[in-house]
Amino acid sequence: MESWKFQAIRRNDADYEKARCSSVWNGRVPDRYPALIVYPETEQDVQAIVVYAKENNMSIGTKSGGHSWTASFLRDGGIMVDMIRMNKFQFDVKSRTAEVQPAAYGSDLNAALEKHDLIFPGGHCPTVGMGGFLLQGGFGWNSRKWGLACESVLAIDVVNADGNLIHASATDNSDFYWAARGAGCGYFGLVTRFYLKLYPMPKGILTARYVFERDVFDEVTLAVERISDKVSEDLEIGIFVAYDQDGFNGRCTVALTLDALSDTAEEAYQALKLIHELPIVQEKSIKSYPYVSCTLKDMLQRFDDILDNKGRRYETNNMWTDAPVQNLLGSMNEIIDNLPPAPSHLYLLWWLPVHNRPDMAFSMEAQLYVALYAISTDSGYDARNSTYVVNSLTRMEPFRKGIQLADENLPSHPGKFMRTQNYVRLEKLRQKHDPQGRFYSYMRLPVEFMTSLVSL
Ligand SMILES: Cc1cc2nc3c(=O)[nH]c(=O)nc-3n(C[C@H](O)[C@H](O)[C@H](O)COP(=O)(O)OP(=O)(O)OC[C@H]3O[C@@H](n4cnc5c(N)ncnc54)[C@H](O)[C@@H]3O)c2cc1C
Known part of the structure; x- marks a missing residue:
């Protein structure tokens, strides 16, 4: 030392x-x-x-x-x-690849890439670190089309439990590469560099936002579900339920947000049109911002305004579900009825069509993603917010297929964050490459995973 x-x-x-x-x-x-x-x-x-x-x-x-x-x-x-202090990146325009140190921000990489008409599917908020984001999967820009951000990791440099610096890819030290794409906060190494694949910057970036009264939440959600399998892959559809949105202070509203990153402006327009023409959108939105042409920077700023309140006290919880929305409405309405003040919010994201993913640790996803964020500046609300997010999602347990490690709350409400067979494989690899437990693993495991460990 x-x-x-x-x-x-x-x-x-x-x-x-x-x-x-x-x-x-x-x-x-x-x-x-x-x-x-x-x-x-x-x-x-x-x-x-x-x-x-x-x-x-x-x-x-x-x-x-x-x-x-x-x-x-x-x-x-x-x-x-x-x-x-390891936050640098460099890229090669010709080969469309980048090398990124783990504390770099996706937004900084993308700001530099924009001048070269390139993009990486970084996180929605500007200050998310690439290290944790890529290791847990990475739900980034256009991830419905390009896949999880970790699918664009070509290789890594990693220091293993013996202190050796190794290069890992599909062909070299592939155990480390397999696990680095999805193990998240249970990875058995320390990644010092990611080698990434880049994409051409979409030429058609359009967003839309429609705001509704809270009492039409069911109608809006069911309407989106009905067309969700017809929606183009380059369109991301989210619903944010919160107080004080769009100038409606003191009121809880439902904001339907659409982000299209398409190859052409016409494709983006067509992607948005499907939603814009829904009767519920035409008849019941109380504020609308259709077909807004914008840049990636504008989109990052919007998410930054919603989430990036560094220093606020956050309690989060989440689930993946394939259940029909109808089955979830009772619980979701109860969540909304008890929602703490802004910026706390309930977030829904329509995620799939099912893709054939590469063989990697990441293996948990479903049709719909549901996340709950209870946010406060006062520590006096910590216990209440904690109970609220855990109880809210526990009520939907019968419909919970699993969870995302991105918004995970393993200490308070563990859930399956990958397929059980992938978890078993991960633990076997840990025994092989980090038998002494040099790197901390998950803080808490769901029962299904603990049971599966008995056979190891
Ligand atoms: C405001 C905000 C917005 C977010 N938006 C998104 C989003 O759009 N999409 C999304 O997918 N997620 C999002 N997240 C979740 C976020 O991606 C995860 O929390 C992720 O882990 C953060 O990356 P980080 O580098 O900051 O992680 P850290 O908090 O630094 O690390 C998390 C864990 O990852 C592991 N880890 C981190 N770096 C390394 C490394 N170099 N080597 C080995 N293990 C490492 C460690 O186990 C660590 O405990 C958001 C989170 C916040 C707070």
Whole structure:
């Protein structure tokens, strides 16, 4: 440790608490205290940290952007590796590829790529770190069409439990590559670089937003469900239910949002038209913004305004479901009736058509994604918000196929985040490549996964 040229902060150091709290994007910082917080600047620094952890029998939690809602990288007693200084990227226009360090932001990469008419399906919010985002799957721009962001990871550089820096791809060290695409906060290595595939920037970017009274939530949701299998893959349809949206202060409203990233403006227009012409949209929207031409930067800004309230105290929960919306309406209305003040919100995303995905750890998805965000600035609401998000989704348990690791709340409400056979394979790989548990795994597991471990 004496030879380290990078910053390291010990539990008793004066700046420890500031370093610990500022690593967590969520204003609700858990009471978990690593023994050491380190800030590597190079791959060799990361290797030295892993070797030190091995020699001192310590476990490692890795933080890239710090956006995990539950701060899964923050654990008691081990080493927290804050990758914040490894945030560079470079790209090659000709081969349409990029190399990205884990703490880079997708929005910065895309801002640089825009000048070259290229794009990567980064996260919807500008400040999500590439590390955690890519490892858990990555629901990014145009992901319905281009796939999860992790499907565009061509290879990685990763420091393994022995402190060796290895390159992993479909052909080299493929165990590490398979797991890196979906294991998320249970990955058994420390990724120092991602090699990415880029896409041509869509020429037709159009959005639309229609706002409805809360009491037509059922009608709007059922209408969208009826046409959801006819919707073009380059259109993302979401519903946000919240107070104080679009100037309707003190009222709860339902906002139907459409984002089309199509090859041409005409294709984007046609994608939006299908929804625009729905009778419910024509007759019952109380505010509408149809066919708004915009840039990726504008779209990022919109999500930033909704979600990116760094420092607010977030409680989240989510589920994937294939159940007909009709079966969910009772529970969803109860959620809305008890929704905390803005910016708390219920979010629905129509996700599938089913794609043939590559063989990778990521393997949990369904027709509809449901996420709930209870948000406050006052710690006095923490317990209430926690109970609210857990109970709300527990009520829909019979319809829950699984969960996303993106908005996961494993400590309070674990759910299946990949297929059971993939989970078993992941644990076998962990036993092979990280038998001492050098890298922290999931904070809590669903019962189905715990049962499957008995056979290992
Ligand atoms: C405002 C906001 C908006 C979001 N929007 C989206 C979205 O549009 N789409 C989406 O898919 N998700 C979204 N998320 C969820 C987000 O992608 C996940 O929380 C993701 O883990 C964040 O990435 P990060 O690098 O900030 O993760 P961190 O919080 O830094 O890390 C999360 C976990 O990932 C693992 N990890 C991180 N870096 C490494 C590494 N280099 N090597 C090994 N393991 C590592 C660790 O286990 C760590 O505990 C959003 C979250 C927030 C707070």
